[in-house]
Amino acid sequence: MGGWQPVRRTRAFEDVIAQIERRIADDGLTVGDRLPGERQLAEQLRVSRSSVREAMRVLETLGVVSSQVGRGPDAGACLISRPADALSDLLRLHLGLSNLSLAEVVDARLMIEQWSAAHAAAQGADLSAMTAALERMDASTTAEEFVEHDTAFHVAIAEASGNRLTTAMMLSLRDSLRRYAVGAVERLGDTSGLMADHHRIHRAIVAGDAAGAAAAVEAHLLRAYPGISRSPRAEEEGPDGQHGRLDRVG
Amino acid sequence: MGGWQPVRRTRAFEDVIAQIERRIADDGLTVGDRLPGERQLAEQLRVSRSSVREAMRVLETLGVVSSQVGRGPDAGACLISRPADALSDLLRLHLGLSNLSLAEVVDARLMIEQWSAAHAAAQGADLSAMTAALERMDASTTAEEFVEHDTAFHVAIAEASGNRLTTAMMLSLRDSLRRYAVGAVERLGDTSGLMADHHRIHRAIVAGDAAGAAAAVEAHLLRAYPGISRSPRAEEEGPDGQHGRLDRVG
DNA sequence: ACCATAGTATGGTCTGACCATATTCCCTCA
DNA sequence: TGAGGGAATATGGTCAGACCATACTATGGT
Numbered sequence: 001m002g003g004w005q006p007v008r009r010t011r012a013f014e015d016v017i018a019q020i021e022r023r024i025a026d027d028g029l030t031v032g033d034r035l036p037g038e039r040q041l042a043e044q045l046r047v048s049r050s051s052v053r054e055a056m057r058v059l060e061t062l063g064v065v066s067s068q069v070g071r072g073p074d075a076g077a078c079l080i081s082r083p084a085d086a087l088s089d090l091l092r093l094h095l096g097l098s099n100l101s102l103a104e105v106v107d108a109r110l111m112i113e114q115w116s117a118a119h120a121a122a123q124g125a126d127l128s129a130m131t132a133a134l135e136r137m138d139a140s141t142t143a144e145e146f147v148e149h150d151t152a153f154h155v156a157i158a159e160a161s162g163n164r165l166t167t168a169m170m171l172s173l174r175d176s177l178r179r180y181a182v183g184a185v186e187r188l189g190d191t192s193g194l195m196a197d198h199h200r201i202h203r204a205i206v207a208g209d210a211a212g213a214a215a216a217v218e219a220h221l222l223r224a225y226p227g228i229s230r231s232p233r234a235e236e237e238g239p240d241g242q243h244g245r246l247d248r249v250g
Numbered sequence: 251m252g253g254w255q256p257v258r259r260t261r262a263f264e265d266v267i268a269q270i271e272r273r274i275a276d277d278g279l280t281v282g283d284r285l286p287g288e289r290q291l292a293e294q295l296r297v298s299r300s301s302v303r304e305a306m307r308v309l310e311t312l313g314v315v316s317s318q319v320g321r322g323p324d325a326g327a328c329l330i331s332r333p334a335d336a337l338s339d340l341l342r343l344h345l346g347l348s349n350l351s352l353a354e355v356v357d358a359r360l361m362i363e364q365w366s367a368a369h370a371a372a373q374g375a376d377l378s379a380m381t382a383a384l385e386r387m388d389a390s391t392t393a394e395e396f397v398e399h400d401t402a403f404h405v406a407i408a409e410a411s412g413n414r415l416t417t418a419m420m421l422s423l424r425d426s427l428r429r430y431a432v433g434a435v436e437r438l439g440d441t442s443g444l445m446a447d448h449h450r451i452h453r454a455i456v457a458g459d460a461a462g463a464a465a466a467v468e469a470h471l472l473r474a475y476p477g478i479s480r481s482p483r484a485e486e487e488g489p490d491g492q493h494g495r496l497d498r499v500g
Numbered sequence: 501a502c503c504a505t506a507g508t509a510t511g512g513t514c515t516g517a518c519c520a521t522a523t524t525c526c527c528t529c530a
Numbered sequence: 531t532g533a534g535g536g537a538a539t540a541t542g543g544t545c546a547g548a549c550c551a552t553a554c555t556a557t558g559g560t
Contacts, residue, residue: 070553320522
C-alpha cells in the first residue's frame with residue numbers, strides 16, 4: 001500500500017499567509033493597499049487573532065506589510081515592498097551564525113557592484129546622486145561619515161543599473177558590511193586611494209566604458225578588502241583561480 | 251528645548267529577537283544548537299509566550315530557526331541556516347506585488363549564473379553533479395521533468411563556485427522562475443538547442459575557460475528568455491546598451 | 501468658528517487554558 | 531528476565547478573552 005504522504009499539517013498562520021498571498025494575486029492588490037484589521041481577518045478566516053498576528057509578523061519580516069496603530073485612514077496593515085530590509089536581516093543573522101563567511105559576502109558584493117557599474121556605464125543613467133556623494137565624501141572628517149557617503153555612492157551605482165532586485169541586494173550587502181567598512185577606513189587612515197578609485201569608477205561610468213567601470217570597481221574592492229578573490233573573468237591577470245579568503249577582518 | 255527623540259517603542263517580540271541574536275553572537279551559538287522552550291524563554295525574558303512565538307515566526311521566516319513539536323532531544327527550537335528558503339519567499343511575494351519585474355529577476359539570474367560559471371571554471375571544482383544532471387535531462391520526457399534536472403544543473407554550477415550566498419540566491423531565483431521555465435520549455439518544444447547550450451557551458455567549465463563559460467551562459471539564457479538584456483561586459487557585441495525587457499512572459 | 505473632550509477602532513500585550521504530538525518512564529504480563 | 535503497552539510529560543499549536551496605548555473622529559460647549 002504505497003501513496004503515503006507525510007502528514008505535514010499546515011499551521012494556521014501559514015494558511016493565513018497563503019490566503020493573503022492569493023488575494024494579492026487574484027484581486028491585484030499592490031503597494032499602498034490596506035488589509036482588513038486583525039480582528040476582522042481572524043473572524044473571516046476562522047482563526048484566532050494570534051494566528052493572524054503571527055502571519056503578520058512573517059509578512060512584515062519579508063517586507064511586504066507594515067502595521068500602524070491608532071485609528072484612521074493610515075491605521076492598520078498596509079502593503080509595502082521593502083525587500084532590502086528583509087535581506088539585511090537575513091544576511092546579518094546568517095553571518096552571525098557563521099554559516100556565511102565575510103569572504104562570501106564580499107565576493108557577492110563584488111559581483112553585484114561590477115555588474116551594476118557595467119550596466120550603469122552602458123545605459124547612461126542619471127549620475128547626479130553619484131556626483132553628490134563623491135563631493136560629500138571629500139568633505140568628510142570621520143570614518144563613519146566617510147562610510148556613510150561611500151555607501152550612498154555605491155548604492156547610487158546600483159540604482160543607476162535600473163534593477164531594483166540587484167539594488168536591494170547591494171543595499172543589504174552594504175548594510176551587513178558597514179561595521180567592516182568603518183574598520184577598513186580607519187585601518188587605511190588615508191582615504192585618498194579610495195577616492196581615486198571612486199573617481200576612476202565615476203569617470204568610466206560617465207564615459208560609458210562598461211569594462212573599465214568593472215575593472216575600477218574590482219581594484220577598489222581589492223584595496224578595501226585585501227585578500228579577496230579576483231573575478232575570474234579578468235583572465236588576463238593570470239591563471240590563479242584560487243578562491244581567496246580574507247586574511248584580516250577586524 | 252531640543253534633544254527630543256522619536257518615541258519608537260520597540261515591540262516585545264523585537265526585544266526577544268535582539269536578545270536571541272545577542273546570545274548567538276556572545277555565546278557562539280551555531281547551527282544545530284537548541285533554544286529554550288517557548289514557555290521558559292517567556293519567563294526568562296519577562297514577556298508573554300505570544301511575544302516569544304511572534305519572534306520565533308520571524309526567525310523561522312529568516313531561515314535561522316526550526317521548531318519541532320513533541321518531546322525529546324529533537325523537540326523544540328533548533329538553530330538552522332537556510333537562507334535560500336527565505337529568499338524564495340521574498341522573491342515570490344515581491345514578484346506578486348508587481349514591485350519586481352520578471353526582467354529584473356532574469357537579469358539578476360544572468361548576473362549570478364555568469365559569475366558562478368566563471369568561478370567554477372577558474373577553480374576546477376567537482377563537476378559530477380553537473381554531469382549527472384546533464385544525463386538526466388537527456389532522458390527526460392516531460393517539460394516538468396526537464397526543468398527539474400535543468401535546475402539541478404544550474405544549481406550545481408552555483409555550488410561549484412564555492413559561495414553559499416550566491417548559491418542561495420541562485421536557488422531562490424530558480425525557484426521563482428520555475429513556472430516561467432516550464433512555460434518556456436513547452437513553448438520551445440524542442441530542447442536540443444538548450445541541451446547544446448548546456449554542453450557548451452559544461453565543456454567551458456571543464457576546460458577552465460571562464461570567459462567562454464560566461465558567454466555560453468549568456469547565450470543560453472538569451473535563448474530561454476528572448477528579449478532580456480545582454481551583459482554590458484560583452485562590449486565586443488556592440489554599443490547597444492539598452493536595458494531590454496521581456497516581450498513575452500507566458 | 502473653534503477647541504476640548506468623550507468615543508472608538510487600531511495594533512500590542514498578557515493570561516490561561518486546551519489540543520496534538522512525540523518521547524520517556526514504568527508497570528504489567530509472558 | 532525480557533518485551534509490550536499504556537501513563538506521564540514536555541513540546542509547539544491554537545484559541546478565547548481581556549486590558550493597554552495610540553490616534554483619529556465625532557460631539558458638544560464656548
